[in-house]
Amino acid sequence: MAGILAAGPLLAGLHGLPLLNLAANRLLPGDPVYAWAFANPSIGLVSALSLAGLGALVLPPRRIGGVLASGLVLAAWAVLLLGLNAQAAHLLATQPPAARASLGSGFWIASVCLLALAGTGIGHAQRRGLGPLLVIGGLGFLIVAGQRGALDHLSLAVEYAGRQAALQDAIAEHLLLSGGAVVLAILSAITLSLWRSGQGIVGLFVSGVQVIPAVALFGGLVALVSGLLRAMPTLRDLGLSALGPWPALVGIAAYLLLPLWRGIGTALRSADPASIDAAEALGLTKLQILGQVRLPLGAPVLVGALRVAVVQSLGLATLGALIGAGGLGRIVFDGMAQFAPDLILLGAIPIVVLSLAAEWLLSAVEARCRVRWRA
CATH class of the missing domain: 1.10.3720.10 (MetI-like)
Known part of the structure; x- marks a missing residue:
């Protein structure tokens, strides 16, 4: 039930709220950047993966559907971050060096909804260790992506690199x-x-x-x-x-x-x-x-x-x-x-x-x- 309720806010956050904020420097709030202005199809892929995960929750047997849904949701979150970094790099290419691209409200709302979908999938799977495994997978993705510079154009990563x-x-x-x-x-x-x-x-x-x-x-x-x-x-x-x-x-x-x-x-x-x-x-x-x-x-x-x-x-x-x-x-x-x-x-x-x-x-x-x- 929680997964179904999260689907609406998820799509609204992805397509109706700013996913990035582009500012001239780190102190200004910046201008919102919405999904329709993106130069890559990542947001559409995130929506497709999320809906596929939601559909997997109702597939019999429920346990296999829960595992599949959790994996799809984790993949959607990873694609979302990589897509936002790619769009940030595209926007910052024409901006002065002090410009920053920070994560917008749409990203945070979508992340919370994806977390709810993952929790629902874990509950359906009823497999011990699936939750910690997904957490480890998410942290592993962040570590690998950070080391390879796949998140370097996001303002939060810039702050981390400096401190x-x-x-x-x-x-x-x-x-x-x-x-x-x-x-x-x-x-x-x-x-x-x-x-x-x-x-x-x-x-x-x-x-x-x-x-x-x-x-x-x-x-x-x-x-x-x-x-x-x-x-x-x-x-x-x-x-x-x-x-x-x-x-x-x-x-x-x-x-x-x-x-x-x-x-x-x-x-x-x-x-x-x-x-x-x-x-x-x-x-x-x-x-x-x-x-x-x-x-x-x-x-x-x-x-x-x-x-x-x-x-x-x-x-x-x-x-x-x-x-x-x-x-x-x-x-x-x-x-x-x-x-x-x-x-x-x-x-x-x-x-x-x-x-x-x-x-x-x-x-x-x-x-x-x-x-x-x-x-």
Whole structure:
């Protein structure tokens, strides 16, 4: 059903919306370029492949049709990108060196619709590993096309070529910042969970943090650390600074406390009383019951809480750039300051990819834990 609903917006995006924007330089919005102005037949081929994929979804048997549809949709997306690059090269040949051809709204809407068609095909195929295989195929196409210069005339590729080293450093900083915040939040959540008599206060604290805007919390932490450094200047010798990764690390970890704290509490209560009574009857100590009964039975809940925290940390780490913490947010905010949409996308796309990868990986672990728990 989702594939059928996506067919209309897909064709409208390809033939009714601008697929490219041609501008005199990277800062201007540019003039729209529609499919009917293209000098190559790639858009017609994309439409044909997409409709063929949609038709394959209704072919018996459904599983073979789903695999065929997914392959056709991936091919359509690859043809779309190659066709847009070819048209960009054709347009830029008569433009000054600073001119840019950026991807238009039609491309992004068509990509979302193709993603919906691919998802429908994967659902019909019911074959394990088909989704990751398509993702690997898409990434492989981008890598090979990028290395061979098949995307070099698109503005996003130009931005990447000029900031490749900076982007790699930003990704590493982003992962370190979000990963460090998750570790700090886990240790803090475990510590708070051990305070049995103060769980009401803990609940008020971790819930109260959620209503504070992230920018306000980061600003408050900067002011707090500044005051602490003025009162104790020797802390500067330890590498503590009012700006940088440390305030961002604490601020992100504070937002992660609620899902982790709740997950730990729910996991410890997930074991039914009969299982606890049986463990006590066997002579297990409280520590053994925790390690052999409560935690294994609560593993799906713990992994689910970790999944929420990791995805949340990857998003919040973007705002760390506002206080000098680096990461991909630095590229995003540089693009905003320069009014350069493709530079914003250069920083935003890896954040989305990292979040989706973390969601998929931890969801798979969570599902595996639930299957093992039922067994």
